[in-house]
Amino acid sequence: MRATVNGDARELPDGLSVADLLRHLGVRAERVAVERNGTVVKRARHPQEKIANGDVLEIVTFVGGG
Amino acid sequence: MFSADAFTLGGRTFHSRLVVGTGKYRDFPTMQKAILASGAEMVTVAIRRLDLQAQGEASLLHWIPKELTLLPNTAGCYSADEAVRTLRLARELQIGGERPLVKLEVLADQKTLLPDGEETLRAARQLIAEGFTVLPYCSDDPVLCRKLEDAGCAAVMPLGAPIGSGLGLRNPYSLQMILDQAKVPVIVDAGVGTASDCASCMEMGVAGLLVNTAISGAQDPVAMATAMKLATEAGRLAFRAGRIPRKLYGSASSPVTGIVGK
Numbered sequence: 617m618r619a620t621v622n623g624d625a626r627e628l629p630d631g632l633s634v635a636d637l638l639r640h641l642g643v644r645a646e647r648v649a650v651e652r653n654g655t656v657v658k659r660a661r662h663p664q665e666k667i668a669n670g671d672v673l674e675i676v677t678f679v680g681g682g
Numbered sequence: 683m684f685s686a687d688a689f690t691l692g693g694r695t696f697h698s699r700l701v702v703g704t705g706k707y708r709d710f711p712t713m714q715k716a717i718l719a720s721g722a723e724m725v726t727v728a729i730r731r732l733d734l735q736a737q738g739e740a741s742l743l744h745w746i747p748k749e750l751t752l753l754p755n756t757a758g759c760y761s762a763d764e765a766v767r768t769l770r771l772a773r774e775l776q777i778g779g780e781r782p783l784v785k786l787e788v789l790a791d792q793k794t795l796l797p798d799g800e801e802t803l804r805a806a807r808q809l810i811a812e813g814f815t816v817l818p819y820c821s822d823d824p825v826l827c828r829k830l831e832d833a834g835c836a837a838v839m840p841l842g843a844p845i846g847s848g849l850g851l852r853n854p855y856s857l858q859m860i861l862d863q864a865k866v867p868v869i870v871d872a873g874v875g876t877a878s879d880c881a882s883c884m885e886m887g888v889a890g891l892l893v894n895t896a897i898s899g900a901q902d903p904v905a906m907a908t909a910m911k912l913a914t915e916a917g918r919l920a921f922r923a924g925r926i927p928r929k930l931y932g933s934a935s936s937p938v939t940g941i942v943g944k
Contacts, residue, residue, distance in 0.1 A: 622731040649774035681728025682703030682894030
């Protein structure tokens with residue numbers, strides 16, 4: 617399936633959960649927040665929340681700012 | 683004792699009245715030293731897409747002392763919707779905490795970086811309804827500050843001058859009106875250039891200051907952070923001490939009688 621992750625179109629294995637996606641990308645879940653199609657996915661829901669073809673995902677973290 | 687002089691924001695107590703940003707440092711070790719030198723108990727952070735190509739890079743949070751309060755901002759947002767969306771993500775990033783403190787910043791355009799009051803007020807109402815403790819960056823407009831306070835903001839944060847300009851407090855008379863009416867803490871955010879700006883704002887009675895560029899952009903950020911810590915404390919003390927009234931003409935400080943030969 618195809619999904620957009622942080623603005624880039626990616627080919628991903630079918631049936632991935634958000635938790636699977638973070639593992640697939642090598643991202644530690646405790647460092648990030650995830651939004652799927654404009655809605656925050658709570659960390660506790662990462663294992664259940666399945667990604668669908670065409671989804672738009674944002675994975676964000678804290679950076680320096682004023 | 684004068685040093686026991688705390689203030690509260692959304693039920694949280696702070697002793698340091700200098701809040702510092704974490705942006706634009708040349709490296710994380712310098713940022714960490716500057717934060718420690720400033721004595722800040724709260725630091726601002728921004729929310730951005732994780733760079734998926736740069737995995738394994740040192741995390742910002744690794745360099746921020748754990749006991750400090752993080753104040754996520756909405757820098758880069760130009761509408762209420764973008765700001766609300768960003769802070770919903772920030773809440774998910776935060777480690778626990780009821781009614782998280784957030785710095786709401788909705789800008790109008792990229793040239794002036796001035797805040798958009800209408801969008802800021804709209805976002806503030808939405809965020810407060812969702813349980814955030816909102817500290818809004820805003821223009822030095824007493825009417826807007828009153829509306830933000832009425833909407834339930836935990837503080838108002840009028841600018842001293844445009845972000846990163848270092849021009850200092852451009853309109854002390856507007857700030858005085860804001861201070862006279864406000865029942866929530868007033869924090870001057872943006873515009874501070876050097877230590878004397880910190881002192882002069884604090885002398886007017888503001889609750890605190892938020893400074894980033896003036897520290898991170900100084901030739902020696904750690905020295906500037908120290909200077910601003912001292913100036914903020916000095917200004918606060920001077921405010922509490924109660925200054926003398928300004929007078930146009932001189933007033934002798936030594937006795938005017940018993941002068942030799944007269």
